[in-house]
Amino acid sequence: xxxxxxxxxxxxxxxxxxxxxxxxxxxxxxxxxxxxxxxxxxxxxxxxxxxxxxxxxxxxxxxxxxxxxxxxxxxxxxxxxxxxxxxxxxxxxxxxxxxxxxxxxxxxxxxxxxxxxxxxxxxxxxxxxxxxxxxxxxxxxxxxxxxxxxxxxxxxxxxxxxxxxxxxxxxxxxxxxxxxxxxxxxxxxxxxxxxxxxxxxxxxxxxxxxx
Amino acid sequence: xxxxxxxxxxxxxxxxxxxxxxxxxxxxxxxxxxxxxxxxxxxxxxxxxxxxxxxxxxxxxxxxxxxxxxxxxxxxxxxxxxxxxxxxxxxxxxxxxxxxxxxxxxxxxxxxxxxxxxxxxxxxxxxxxxxxxxxxxxxxxxxxxxxxxxxxxxxxxxxxxxxxxxxxxxxxxxxxxxxxxxxxxxxxxxxxxxxxxxxxxxxxxxxxxxx
DNA sequence: GATAATACATACCGTACGGTCGGTATATGT
DNA sequence: ACATATACCGACCGTACGGTATGTATTATC
Numbered sequence: 376x377x378x379x380x381x382x383x384x385x386x387x388x389x390x391x392x393x394x395x396x397x398x399x400x401x402x403x404x405x406x407x408x409x410x411x412x413x414x415x416x417x418x419x420x421x422x423x424x425x426x427x428x429x430x431x432x433x434x435x436x437x438x439x440x441x442x443x444x445x446x447x448x449x450x451x452x453x454x455x456x457x458x459x460x461x462x463x464x465x466x467x468x469x470x471x472x473x474x475x476x477x478x479x480x481x482x483x484x485x486x487x488x489x490x491x492x493x494x495x496x497x498x499x500x501x502x503x504x505x506x507x508x509x510x511x512x513x514x515x516x517x518x519x520x521x522x523x524x525x526x527x528x529x530x531x532x533x534x535x536x537x538x539x540x541x542x543x544x545x546x547x548x549x550x551x552x553x554x555x556x557x558x559x560x561x562x563x564x565x566x567x568x569x570x571x572x573x574x575x576x577x578x579x580x581x582x583x584x585x586x
Numbered sequence: 587x588x589x590x591x592x593x594x595x596x597x598x599x600x601x602x603x604x605x606x607x608x609x610x611x612x613x614x615x616x617x618x619x620x621x622x623x624x625x626x627x628x629x630x631x632x633x634x635x636x637x638x639x640x641x642x643x644x645x646x647x648x649x650x651x652x653x654x655x656x657x658x659x660x661x662x663x664x665x666x667x668x669x670x671x672x673x674x675x676x677x678x679x680x681x682x683x684x685x686x687x688x689x690x691x692x693x694x695x696x697x698x699x700x701x702x703x704x705x706x707x708x709x710x711x712x713x714x715x716x717x718x719x720x721x722x723x724x725x726x727x728x729x730x731x732x733x734x735x736x737x738x739x740x741x742x743x744x745x746x747x748x749x750x751x752x753x754x755x756x757x758x759x760x761x762x763x764x765x766x767x768x769x770x771x772x773x774x775x776x777x778x779x780x781x782x783x784x785x786x787x788x789x790x791x792x793x794x795x796x797x
Numbered sequence: 798g799a800t801a802a803t804a805c806a807t808a809c810c811g812t813a814c815g816g817t818c819g820g821t822a823t824a825t826g827t
Numbered sequence: 828a829c830a831t832a833t834a835c836c837g838a839c840c841g842t843a844c845g846g847t848a849t850g851t852a853t854t855a856t857c
Binding site for chain 2: 403404405407408481482488489490492493494495496497498500503504506507510511532533534538539541542544545546547548549550551552553555556557558562565566568569572573576577
């Protein structure tokens with residue numbers, strides 16, 4: 376009779392398991408309300424493993440924000456909204472894509488780094504900055520298409536591509552706040568519809584699909 | 587020589603002092619990261635007083651959301667954006683007003699109930715609902731002007747006054763998230779400029795002041 | 798002036814928190 | 828074969844947490 380196998384996860388996986396658990400648990404309960412023990416339990420990992428991989432709870436916060444950045448970068452790079460040949464179509468497809476991935480429970484589609492930044496911006500500059508890099512880094516990936524669309528359509532006004540890119544993120548973050556406050560995902564979709572309409576107005580696109 | 591006056595606050599003021607302290611401290615540190623002792627210290631009140639007025643920390647959370655609703659209702663009712671005779675002008679003046687009151691530190695202009703809702707939406711439905719009532723109640727105060735402007739200008743499209751009113755709040759909340767993440771109030775102003783431009787586009791107002 | 802309710806104050810309780818520490822099992826390089 | 832580093836375990840520590848129990852000063856009511 377061999378040693379009881381005790382259902383232990385693979386050696387070497389503790390760090391990633393902790394980051395995934397942190398992403399999920401913090402997204403629904405917040406950073407401060409999530410204890411290190413909570414995370415260890417969710418990741419099926421001991422406290423020794425936690426503090427072997429992360430120097431403190433705050434360090435885990437920074438690491439999970441960076442983990443979010445990495446996984447999201449891949450996810451959005453692979454998304455189909457890059458397919459259209461026309462830059463403006465790509466920008467509108469991005470907004471449509473953001474709207475389309477609002478599915479399932481609120482904790483499944485809302486933004487980890489937006490939540491964490493809002494919560495710890497004053498008490499933990501390190502986490503806040505990691506969250507900021509995530510949000511503004513993602514915004515920056517939209518700038519080229521917006522700028523190209525702007526040139527293509529000869530549009531000008533009191534705004535820049537950089538500013539509009541950031542604004543899309545503000546609307547998305549605000550949409551999540553309202554969805555949480557009203558406990559209704561439709562509230563988020565509603566704001567993304569307004570954002571799409573705004574961009575179409577900026578580029579003088581007819582409202583044929585507004586019905 | 588009379589009894590040493592020991593610098594004690596007025597009797598009967600503990601409840602309001604706690605609510606004001608909670609508003610300020612929670613706004614910068616978050617709900618979960620703020621302890622009952624923190625609040626008592628900030629309000630110069632003992633723990634006995636705290637639990638005399640509030641049955642639990644969560645009950646304080648609900649009460650401070652309602653306190654926020656009450657004080658903000660008065661503040662916005664007295665604000666000058668109601669002055670213009672034209673409904674659309676009032677709507678645009680509202681957005682301009684929200685932009686103008688972005689002053690001082692981030693904790694001074696951001697929204698308590700948006701922050702709390704985002705943080706506790708899953709773990710404390712009571713607080714979440716109190717925050718939701720605050721946000722959506724405030725949004726509702728904009729509906730009449732939006733609807734009147736809509737009729738005046740004969741504008742129609744795939745949106746309702748109710749939906750646009752909520753969207754203004756989403757943009758404002760998202761603007762706060764970005765301001766926190768980037769530690770820069772200008773990020774919030776930027777999104778309010780986009781919101782103003784969106785509304786002007788919806789009502790076909792010329793962009794004379796965009797320059 | 799007695800009674801009762803309100804508004805605090807203070808000491809205390811059990812627990813859960815972030816973090817530490819000594820140890821062991823496994824892989825890796827020589 | 829041995830040394831070394833990495834990955835993990837689990838008991839433990841001091842403290843800070845939310846909440847309670849009991850007592851007292853002030854106010855309102857009759």
